[in-house]
Amino acid sequence: MPPGVKNVFRRSALCCARTWATSVHRFWVTDSFLLQKGWSPGTQCVTKCDHSKPKPSELAYRKGDMLTIIEAGVGKGVYRAQHNKTGEQGLISASNVREREAIRVDPSLSLMPWFHGKISGPEAVNKLQPIEDGLFLVRESIRHPGDYVLCVIVGQEVIHYRVIYKDNKLTIDNSKFFYNLIDMIEFYTKNQGALATTLQKPKEKAGAKSAEVELSKAGWLLDIDKLALGERIGEGEFGAVYMGHYMGQRVAVKDIKSPHLVGNLVNFLRTRGRSVIDTGQLLRFALDVCAGMEYLESKKLVHRDLAARNILVSSDNVAKISDFGLAQTNPKTSDNVKLPVKWTAPEALKKEKFSTRSDVWSYGVLLWETFSYGRQPYPKMSLKEVKEKVEQGYRMEAPENCPTRIYALMRTCWEMDPGKRPSFHKLREKLERELSCYSTVTRS
Structure with a gap:
């Protein structure tokens, strides 16, 4: 097995589950x-x-x-x-x-159910109950903005380990570095390292469910020992693709160059927040995605699933578009897929009319996600409510501290008439001007 494939395939099981569900059995x-x-x-x-x-x-x-x-x-x-x-x-x-059931979208599922956001040390101690060796959670550091704290029970007390954010990496002891919190927690569940104990049991945030546990219950966590790799069949920007066999089925396995990717944009924004990521970086992320979509626009490709969860962030903070599972060259073709309601344009939901301009609508939602630092769009609204209210003219309010001109761009992306929405080329030009203005102001 090529280097990195085994580890990546295990991690990618969560990401690939939807594709497997579609190809094996759709309905229970x-x-x-x-x-x-x-x-x-x-x-x-x-x-x-x-x-x-x-x-x-x-x-x-x-x-x-x-x-x-x-x-x-x-x-x-x-x-x-x-x-x-x-x-x-x-x-x-x-x-x-x-x-085995098909995968169902559940907003409470999280790859980081142990992440509790910005809470104090005493709050963390109160949450780590009942007392059990190895019970842990991760919180944002209040004393050191931009850093995190790993809180774990050892004996009868809670030990707080400061997790330092340094050079786009995370470390506890300045000897072992990680690109993201998920990698860090995975390491310390298997290795004691600088800790007083290995991490045994996550304390989940109220309302959160472990995506790994739920997928395991549904039978969608894959057994790496049952995977047999074959010949190399392709090469992408993020790694090579191999033919494989899993439990009698032909599958494709991507060997992602994981050291150069630090996760998707949603998790990246949520785990770093305003104290680490400034408006300039948000604009650069927005511009990166827009430039990528402009390229797809030039090739007459419609992505159909553009969202922050499908944007990968490289170790040098470049945002890259991924997950082309719903992409089409012929947007008029109906394939009866389940569409992401909160990101899909009204004409696409009602009449399956997909185009580059429906991708522009999705890009507007992605902009909202970006400038809200990874919040779920249309918070506290059901999918039914979103459909009805958007049709009636409702649009999300601007995220907190979002630049006025960026929110104006979002609103143009959400024009009901697709013909009135800007092209990605026009969006890129406006974002470049906005970034240039921002850079000029911050330098002066």
């Missing part, structure tokens, strides 16, 4: 329906209970294990299946398993 249906229609060989299932004392010819499993259907019609509601982890085969009852 009831057991009764499945008993009538039957599962075809290759169907992935998750066990609903323990079956630790199987009869001869039956398969043993624990609740939450992943199984693959090998043969249907062995008996009424009985299938032959293979255990994905052990490789053992045997008979199972359909009533004890459920088909």
